[in-house]
Structure formats: C-alpha cells, structure tokens
Amino acid sequence: MVPVGRGMPFIPSVLAVVGAGAARMSRDTPWCLEAFYLIPPGTHANEGIQVGRGKSKEAEIKRINKELANIRSKFKGDRALDGYSKKKYVCKLLFIFLLGHDIDFGHMEAVNLLSSNRYTEKQIGYLFISVLVNSNSELIRLINNAIKNDLASRNPTFMGLALHCIANVGSREMAEAFAGEIPRILVAGDTMDSVKQSAALCLLRLYRTSPDLVPMGDWTSRVVHLLNDQHLGVVTAATSLITTLAQKNPEEFKTSVSLAVSRLSRIVTSASTDLQDYTYYFVPAPWLSVKLLRLLQCYPPPDPAVRGRLTECLEAILNKAQEPPKSKKVQHSNAKNAVLFEAISLVIHHDSEPNLLVRACNQLGQFLQHRETNLRYLALESMCTLASSEFSHEAVKTHIETVINAPQTERDVSVRQRAVDLLYAMCDRSNAQQIVAEMLSYLETADYSIREEIVLKVAILAEKYAVDYTWYVDTILNLIRIAGDYVSEEVWYRVIQIVINRDDVQGYAAKTVFEALQASACHENLVKVGGYILGEFGNLIAGDPRSSPLTQFHLLHSKFHLCSVPTRALLLSTYIKFVNLFPEVKGTIQDVLRSDSQLKNADVELQQRAVEYLRLSTVASTDILATVLEEMPPFPERESSILAKLKKKKGPSTVTDLEEAKRERSADVNGGPEPAPASTSAVSTPSPSADLLGLGAAPPAPAGPPPSSGGLLVDVFSDSPSAAAPLAPGSEDNFARFVCKNNGVLFENQLLQIGLKSEFRQNLGRMFIFYGNKTSTQFLNFTPTLICSDDLQANLSLQTKPVDPAVDGGAQVQQAVNIECVSDFTEAPVLNIQFRYGGTFQNVSVKLPITLNKFFQPTEMASQDFFQRWKQLSNPQQEVQSIFKAKHPMDTEVTKAKIIGFGSALLEEVDPNPANFVGAGIIHTRTAQIGCLLRLEPNLQAQMYRLTLRTSRETVSQRLCELLSEQF
C-alpha cells in the first residue's frame, strides 16, 4: 500500500489559486490584490501554498474573514482613506464577493469612489455598484446623483462609465431619472461615437425594463437616421435599439426599412477589404448584417422600389454562399453563414418570393450533408420553417432521403431531434406512410428524452394523413407495442374516439386488437384499448369461432390480474358490456363478478363496480340492459387532444408556427381529458373520475346517456332524489368565496337568504345553515335536502335533522349539519331547498361549500424539514402544478390572508425568493392524514401565478390545486 499522504482538498480552494497566484505575482497579480495575496509576513511563499492545500474550506473562510475584518477596520478608522486605498479595498471586497462570499458593507465607500476624478477609482466604484446592486433608496439617490454629474461632464470616458452603469443596473429608479436625458445624448450632434453607442443600448435597456417611462418623441426620427452613420459601431448599436422599438411601434419606425436596406446593400456589395475594421475573417460586418436582416423581419416586404434592392441583396448573399471560401478558417464560414441563415429567415418571413425560397432550400439541402455538425443542425432547423411555406414545401420534400437517414447516423441528440422535427414538418399525404414507418422504426432506438414527443408526432401524422383507417389502427397499435410506456392517455383516447366515429374500421379494429392481445406480453395500454374496443365491437368478430365471445372474455380476463386499478375498472365495464352483447357468457361473467376478489376488493372503485354490475346484470331486463349499454354515440369533432399536448410540450412558439400552416381544420383547443361540466351534480350520477371517455363512470351513464334514457336511470336507482333544480346562477362564485372563509351569506334572492357559519377541527366539522324568510308570507313544506353523489357519500358523511316545515314571514330557522371527512373528496354536496310560497312551488339548489381544505391543520416547520419533505414527495403523481392568470390585484397581504384562510400554515423564510409563498399543513380524514406542501409564485410582470402542490396523494394534490388556484 502506498500511503496517499496528507489529504488534498477535494475542492480546489481559493487559497490554492491564491498560492499559485502568489508564485507568479510578478506578472499577473494586479495592484489591488497584492496585499491580499501576500502571505503573512515572515513566511515563505511555499508555505502559503501549503496552507491552501491542507486546510481547504475552513482556511479559506478564515483567511477571508480576516481580510474582511481588516478592510472593515480601514473603513471605520479615524484617518480618512485616500482614493487609492479606498479603491483598493473596494476592489478586494468585490473580489471576495465574486469568490462567492457575502458582502454587507462597503457600499458607501463605493459610492464615494464615483465622485473621484480618477478613472480607475470611478471605474471600480461603478463596477461595485453594477455587480452588487442594492435597492437601498438612500444610496440610489447618491448613485443617481453621481451618474448625473458624469453624464453632464462632457468627458466621454466618464459618460461611458455612467451609461454602462445604467445599462447594467437598469432599475426603475434609474429609468425615472434618466429616460429623458439619454435620448438627448444619443441624438446630440457633438456626442462622441463611443458614447452614442452606449447611449443607444442604455436606452434600449431602460425601454425593456420600463417602456412606460421612455416616451417616443422627436428623437425617434433622428435615431432612425443613425442607420446612416459613418461609424459602423454606432449603426450596430442603433440597429438593436431600433429593432426593439419597431416591434412595439412599427408605424413610428417605418422609415428604417429603406435605410436598413440601403445600408445592407452597401455592406453586401462592398469588397471584403472596404470596411477594414469591421471585416471579420473576410466577411464584411457580419454582425451588423445579421442585425439589419433581423430589423427587416419586423416588417412586411417593402414597397416595390426598395423591394427590388432588397431582393438583390438577398440574392447576393445566396450567391456568396456558392463562391469558394476566401479562407479555410471556420470563423470565415461561420460568419458568412450567420448572415446567410438570417437572410433565409427573412426570405421565409416574407414568404413571397418563390424563387428565393427554393434557392434557400437548395442551399440548406447542401448543408444537410456538410461535415460541420453545427451547419447540419441549423439547416434542419431552418428547413422546418421552409417546409411550412407552400412555395418551398415541395423543394424541402426532395431531401427526404437525407433527412430520414439523419436520426440513425447523427451523434448529437439535438440534431436527431431536429431531423425528427423536420420529418414531421415535411410530412404530407404523399409521403406520410414512408415517414411514419421511418419514425416508428427510429422509435425503437430513439433517446428516451425524445420518445414521448415522437410518439405524439406519429400519432398525429397517422391520424391526419390516414387515407385508410386500417393503416391508422395498425400504426397506433404498433406504437403501443414499441413504446407503450410513452403512449400517453391522449393517444389511446384518440384512437378509441376515431374507431367509434368511423364505422368502416370498427370490425378491423376489433380483429386487430384481438390478435394483438394474444401476444404473451402486451403493454397495459394495449389492454385498455383492447378492452374498450372489444366491449363496444366484440360482436363484430364473434362470428368467427376463433374469437368467440367466451374466447374474447378469457383473453381479456387473462390480463386482468396484471393490470393497474384504472385498467381493471375499465375491464369490468367491458365485462358488463359483454353481458349485454353476448347473453351466453353472462353466467361466466357473473361468476367472476361474484368472486371475493371482486366483490370484496380493497379498492372502492373496483368493489363498487363489481357490486353494481352484478346487480345490474341480475335485476335489469334485457331491454333495459340494451338501452343502458347501448353503443357509444359518436364523439363530437374537435381538435385533437394530442396536438394540444404536443404544443404544451414543445412550448407555444415552436409548434404553433408550424401548426398554423399545417392546420386543416380549425377549432379551439378543447383541453385535454376533462370531465363533463358540472351538470352531473344535479342528478346522483357519479361524476366520471377524470377520464375523457367517461370510462371510469359507473355503468348507467358511460358518457352522458341520451336524454331519453333518463327515466330508465331513475327506475334502476329508485333511491335517488326526485328531480332537483339546477344550480342557482352565481352559486359557483359564491362557492369559491367560501373556500378560504367559513362564515357568510351563501345565497340570496327576493324570497330567501341562506347564511352559513361553520367550524372545523381535524376531520370533523359542524355547519349551521340559517334560512331566512325575506317575505312577510309563511313558507310551507319547507324541506332542505343535502344531496351527495355516491362517490361523495363514501368519503364525506353528513348528518342533519329535518327543520320545521313552516317558516314564518321574516323569521329565520337554523339547521345544524355534522360533518365528518372519511376520505379525501373532490365534489361538493348540493343543498336543495323546496318550499311552497303563496301558491307556487319553489326549488333552489346551491353547492354547499364543504371543501377538502376545511380539514386542514396548519403545520409549522423549519426550512430544512420543509425541503426534506418536499423531496420525499418527489413522485410525479404527487405533484400538481398550475399556472394561471391573476383574477384579482396581486397584493401580498391579501395573498397571505388567503393562504392562511385556506387552512395551511404560511411559512416564512423557506423560499429563497421572498416574493413567493410557501405553506404546509395536514389534511385530516378518518382514514388517513395527508401531508400537504404548497408553493405559490407570483409573477407581477406577467400578472400570473404558478402554484405547486405536493401531497402524498394524487387526488388530494389535484383537488387542493383546483380549489386554491381559483382564489387569486
């Protein structure tokens, strides 16, 4: 064994650097850091290094604390420091800060440096201010004062420092102080060029942070003329400013178009030596060209005269791409191609010159096989947008073979991803089969990070370009086979929607899923699709003895035990459909339903289904069964939920642009799998447990039965209350108001007022309902009823006594409700009140605000505990997040009150960002206690909130998020 020796610090410490620095101080260590790096007097330089090696972190901190103490004493000392020392110590502080240590003093000294007349002192002062911005109002005033003096100094160096400081800090206070002054400096005739450059960008910064403080004025036209300036640096800076301003005020800056075109044309036609300083590796002013081309993308194609000139420029740029390179250096080709790609973006943006579009496409086609990865990547990216233009779509398609190979050969995953994007963009009816097949085969080896996206794309293309729906069904089943884990609910919902809506494919679909299910191992998603399709259309293949009803049933049931609860629930629904379709298997199915594993299943949903289905199959006549389990009605046509998902995944811009062009039918984004609207709450139909097809719904109402069957429903479940009124208008709003408070008026009309008072402790609560008769006439037969859906009944127990059926005019009666939360719940009970007033019968329904959060107990915890728990709840199902627009003014105090009213504790100093809110609490139910952590991040600028909830139970996270997000 060789002893390793003294432990070296694992992390190379600052002192190690210091040591190395000390060793080579002669050249590198600057004036200001010398003292800092000098090792303590009397020690040898090497020992300094030794200290660094041995003591690591602690030694570093110790050394720095010592230095900080030294500086502090210097600043506090009696003797006034001279400028040089002050600068030296401020600079050291800055260095210490940049090493990652906190600095809490020295700001005043830094501000003092600003008024120095020496450049170096001023510069360090400004640097300190820029790096350690402090919104200390007193200092801001002093800083602004110093800046004002420097701006007025007419010394270009000082003006430059002051402008850079404003541009770096860009605070609102600075905008208020200088937004008027800077445009003047920018357009003044005697301002130096370098100051103009800084002023232009400084103004840009202020405009970005506080556009309201930068009013347009007569300076705007003079700014536009900076495009003609002699000094290309000024033009460069001005172009950035004009581009940003023109995006918001296109009319005011319209004249910039012709000036930009003529400037561009002068650059493009110049010989490579003309521009001297601004020629970069033989390319004349590449960055300025790019900026000018971007400016032009703020506008539509210009009028014919200017347009001709612009087209010449663009052609010249495309021509140059074909010329032999003037240098072999990559810098030359990069600079040249930077301009080329920007020119192509402009061509695509104008989308009006077929000739240029096709040329651009051919140029990019050459890049597809270039040896530079960067160029291949960018070419794929640009081609994606070209594919959406009708002029160049065909030209893009000619490169299909190259693009198809790219996913297999490229080493960089981002290039592969671009290739897949392009395949998606260039797909149309003529090549869909080929492209979908390629994407499917690529999927088998694709990177995990992009699989889900490819799955979505394949699903969309297959649906969109399906001529033959048997091909579509095959494709989706293949998709599930190859990448079942990445097939999201949207995808398999969609295939079912399509099969149900197209009767020509139903038989084929049934046959295919039946065959696919015969594989020994098949993905659960396939079981879902198979279960659903056989349940609906199994009869179409039942004639074949190989797929007789009993075979179908056994095949499905063989997968049953391997599946998760939602799939089992779906299969149970399939079984009851089989009972209807194939009376001959009724006995077998009843046996299965009757078995203990179903009837006594620990899962409430499964047990309930088993019980109800069994009962239904026994008591209902064939006719009722046939009506209840009638074939699903076609789904309404709407935008594919898959497309919506892809958009969400890719972020709005990337897809929208493409889809805009590709879209063939337009419709609003119809959301994903949302349950049907709240109409269900009036009748005692269990609401679908959040799946699109209503698969989770109890049998009688698979997806909202046609109205005619409504009577039948009541016959089957005759214990449901007689028709209750639909919810009173405005009741939803009122309901939301009670989420964060317990007392108040719930409902009021000309006759009746309903008030509430309630209190909750742990999983119990008591609510007093006050019914006030506002008239002078007596109410007769006054009967309030609490209606809970079956789902809700299991989770929330409500007990109340009937009230006196007569309510005198002007009187108030009170009713107490005892509440116990058994398990978490989502719906709210409905309070239905029926009474007779005068000769008329009155019927009112309101939602009673008993919400899950009422059973919240706040929990205080330290930051560390919070994060530990936050981490423990990292399972994706445990987190629910929602981003929403603020509906009320964003006031911190109000928000705090609401979070506390919601029931959770408000934890201070947990979130690193003080603007955010963090809360914690426990939901008490009879069966369980569920810990909940929440975090609310306001974004004042966008007037948005982001709410994140993590709890140990998915449904709880979901429900709390819904409730709370309605509050802001």
Added chain:
Amino acid sequence: MHLEPEPWRRKSPVARHAGKRDRLFSRVASPTSEPIFFSGLQFPVGCAREGGRVLLPEVRFYAWVPQQLPEPEPHRSRGTGATGVRTGVAMIRFILIQNRAGKTRLAKWYMQFDDDEKQKLIEEVHAVVTVRDAKHTNFVEFRNFKIIYRRYAGLYFCICVDVNDNNLAYLEAIHNFVEVLNEYFHNVCELDLVFNFYKVYTVVDEMFLAGEIRETSQTKVLKQLLMLQSLE
C-alpha cells in the same frame, strides 16, 4: 495489493493549477490536436460553488423563470406579403465563463435573477455544457433559451440567448471576444481573467451591453481599452 493513488492526488499543486495558465489559443494554434477532456477525472457538480454560501443540499426550488419568451408569433397569412410584425424578443440573457471544474470566471447577467437562481443557472450550464464533445453542436437548448458555447483550453465561454436568435452570429461573437482578450492580455490564460476581473468586465462592457452586441471591431475595442489603460 498495490493501490494506485488517484491521478489528481499525485499532482503537485503547481501541476494542478498548470491548466489555469494554459493559453486559451493553444487549440487555435494547432487546430488538428484533439481537445483535452476530462480523461475520467470528474469533479462533482458541487464544486461549481466557489465559496461560503452553503445552500441546502440537493433539494432546492427551481425559481420560476416566467415564460416571457418565446411569445407566440402572430398569424401569418401566406404568400400575400401582408405579414405581421415579428414580436419575439431576442437578446443575450447572460454570459458565463467557466472552467472545466465549474468555477465561474465571469458571470454577466442581462436580466434579473436572484442570487440562488444565478447559482442554480451556473451549475446547470456547467452540467449541460461539459458533457458534450467535439462532435456535438455548439448549441444546447436550455430551459426556454439556448446556450451557445465554445471551449478554449480549459475554459467554456457560454452565451445564453433567446431561441429565435442567430446561433452562428453569437458563436463568432464569442470568438471575437476571445481574440480581443488574447490581444489585450497578450496571450491570455485563465488566471489573467481571475486576477484582472475588473478589466474583463470593462472588455465585456465594450463589446456587449444591455444584452446586445455593442462593438464588433477588434481594432476599435483595443484602441479604447488601451486608452483606458493609459488612464490608470
């Protein structure tokens, strides 16, 4: 059993810091030479942090970077020429210079981040960039933005910009910047940036301001820098 000490334990401190004196342009000088990579020696991400501020280990909130960008493009009616105004913001969000171990040598922010968020970004950028090799592109998607980076000796120069911005223009802006540094510091190396941090900030401000490219002419920038130096 003979246990070989890990390579970095064997090196003398001087050798360990030798990399910091590598001239940034060694790669440019011999373009054919393979870049030096980690050769199995990996620093934990944690050492990206330079000093005292110890944040909570492992779990931290990702501060929410609101999706100011990319804004959806206005609808374009095709072929008519009646195209809308393009509104996407395109600017530099930040510039980072990091060494292979993740130590930050320069951080310049052009939008508001709080300190923890900055630290988070620094670590993420390092993690994203250092795993890539020469066959990869110089561009990486990063949150809602993209990073354009280039490696010189042991230093990564990273510019974070909006997704719709011009990749190659920024790639060459990095090179232009490095050439200016090289000229200004006479054959620049990592330690020059460490000890002359205040000069580096000046160079950055001359070439990039408010998230935009300010000046591209090396001659003009160097002339200005020399003028400023003469004032010291």
